[in-house]
Amino acid sequence: MSGPFGSFGPFQGLRPFSIKTKLGALVVVSVFITTGLLLVAMKTETELRFITVFSVIATLLITQFVAHSLTAPLDEMNAVARAVSHGDYTRRVRGADRRDELGDVATTINAMADDLEAQDTQRKELVANVSHELRTPIAALRAVLENVVDGVSAADPETMRTALKQTERLGRLVETLLDLSRLDNGVVPLKARRFEVWPYLSGVLKEANMVASARANMASGSGSHTRTDVHLHLDVSPPELTAHADAERLHQVVANLIDNAVKHSPPHGRVTVRARRGPYPESLDLEVLDEGPGIPQSEWHRVFERFNRGSHAGAPAKGSAIDGGTGLGLAIARWAVDLHGGHIGVAESPRGCRIRVTLPGLSDA
Secondary structure, eight states: OOGGGTTSGGGTTOOTTSHHHHHHHHHHHHHHHHHHHHHHHHHHTOOHHHHHHHHHHHHHHHHHHHHHHHHHHHHHHHHHHHHHHTTOTTOOOSOTTOSSHHHHHHHHHHHHHHHHHHHHHHHHHHHHHHHHHHHHHHHHHHHHHHHHHTTSSOOOHHHHHHHHHHHHHHHHHHHHHHHHHHHHHTOOOOOOEEEEHHHHHHHHHHHHHHHHHHTTTSOSOSSSOOOOSSEEEEEEESTTOEEEEOHHHHHHHHHHHHHHHHHTSOTTOEEEEEEEEOSSTTOEEEEEEOOSOOOOGGGGGGTTSTTOOOSOTTSOOTTSOSSSSSSOHHHHHHHHHHHTTOEEEEEOOSSSOEEEEEEOTTTTO
16 A cells, blocks of 8 residues: 555554554444444434443454454464474464464464474484494494304404494494584584695595495495496696685585495496686686486485485485485585585586586685
C-alpha cells in the first residue's frame, strides 16, 4: 500500500495481513459496533444498559475469534519446539503459508527442524560409517596378534608388517576424524607461505605413488588409493610458478583429489594435475582431471557434502567417499580451500571429471 496507510504515518511498514493490522482492525470494528449500537439506542430510545451489554458481548466474540486465530498457532509452535527439543525432528508447524508474522515464525521453526534433522541423520551416518571402518582393521589386527600369541604364526617381519598396515589404517581414520573436529571447531590456523609450485606438487604426486605401491596388497577402503596402474601426470606452467598458501592444508586438498580421481579412473588411465597462475599476485588455479565416468551435472552441488558416498551401484561413484567410506575427504578438501578464501568446484569437461581449485594468494595484501 502507499499513501498514509502504507509508507507514512502510524501504518508505515504494516503488511495487509500482519498481526498489527489485525489488532488495529479489531479496535476499529469494536468502535464501529459500539457507535452503531449507540445510534440505534438514540433512535429507538433503547436503554443504555442494554446497548452496553450488547456492545460488550459483540466485542468479546470478535476478540475471542481474533485471539484464537493468534494463539492457536502459538500453541502448535510450542508443541513442535518441545518435540524437537526432545529429539523428534519429524514434527512441523502448519501454517507456514500464513501472510503474517506467525507465518514467518512457522517457516523459521520448520527450517530449524529441517536443519536439526539433517544434522542428526549425518551424525548417525558418521557413527555407523566410522564403526564399520574401525571394525575391519581392529578385527584383522586382533586376528594377527591372537595368532602370534597362540603360536599359530611366528612374529616374523611379514606378520608384523601385516599388523603395521592395519595400525596405519586406524591411524588414517583417526586423522580424518581429527580433521573433521578441527573443521567444526574452526581452530586450525592458516600458516600461509610462498613456495614453488612444481617441486611441491611433484612431491605430492611422488608421495601418492609411493603410498599406493606400499598399500597395493591391502583391501580397498583404507583411506588412500591402492591402484598402481593409473599414471599421474603433472602440468605446471610456467615452470617457475610460485604461490602463497598453507602448504599442509593444500596437501590435504591435492592428495584427496588425486585419491578420488585415481579410484574412479579406468584401468591404465591417466590423472592430470594442472597448475596455472591466478589473476592475483601469488594466486593459483589448480585442476585435477581424470578419465573416469564423470559426475552428472545434477550431482555437482552434492560432491563436497559430508557423508556423500555416491549413487552408482557396483562401482565407486564420483564424489563418493575417498577416506575409507566415511564420505569426509572431499568435504575436508572444501574446508581447506574455504580456509584460504578460495573456491573449489566441478568444472565442465569433455571427458571424465575436472575439479577446479582457485586460491587467492595475496589478493588481500
